[in-house]
Amino acid sequence: VLIFPGSVWATKRWTEEGFVNAGKALQKKGFRIILMGAGGEEALAEKIAKQIPEAVSLAGKTSIFESAQLIARARLVLGNDSASTHLAAVCETPLIAVFGPTILEFGYRPWSAESFVVQMTELACRPCGKHGHRECPIGSHVCMKGIPAEAVLETAGFILR
DSSP, rough: OOEEEOOOGGGGGOOOOHHHHHHHHHHTTTTOEOOOOOTTOOHHHHHHHTTSOOOOOOTTSSOOOHHHHHHHHHHHHHEEEEHHHHHHHHHTEEEEEOOOSSSSSGOOOOTTEEEEEEOOOOTTTOOOOOSSSOOOSSSHHHHHOOOHHHHHHHHHHHHHH
């Protein structure tokens, strides 16, 4: 399972705790966890990897081509509404994209039959922008903080059955 916790847009990042809890649960089910990401996301990926037994981080250590090769061989990609999930869709790898400030109706989504989105749909503040923001406009970031790891794991269980 490849986990991509980063995003260019800070408000599109799911919580570190969410990624850690999901990674630990998937690791306990026998999956190898690899943290991935672009240059500049190494610290975030390392911080999460250190909290998941036997996880490793390759963030900033692979080219886009090398990342695509790893994605194509993965059982699952877990990431935010970011380039990584779109790359997984192109590779036709099963993926879970955690959506927060943006909505599917904008059309920015990973387009593949193996794409699944986890999001909070009943928030009056969503969407807050076309691409997200550097900071939550209302200061709560509830659209991402309110998504529990259990919601992601339920979807992962469906995919990995």
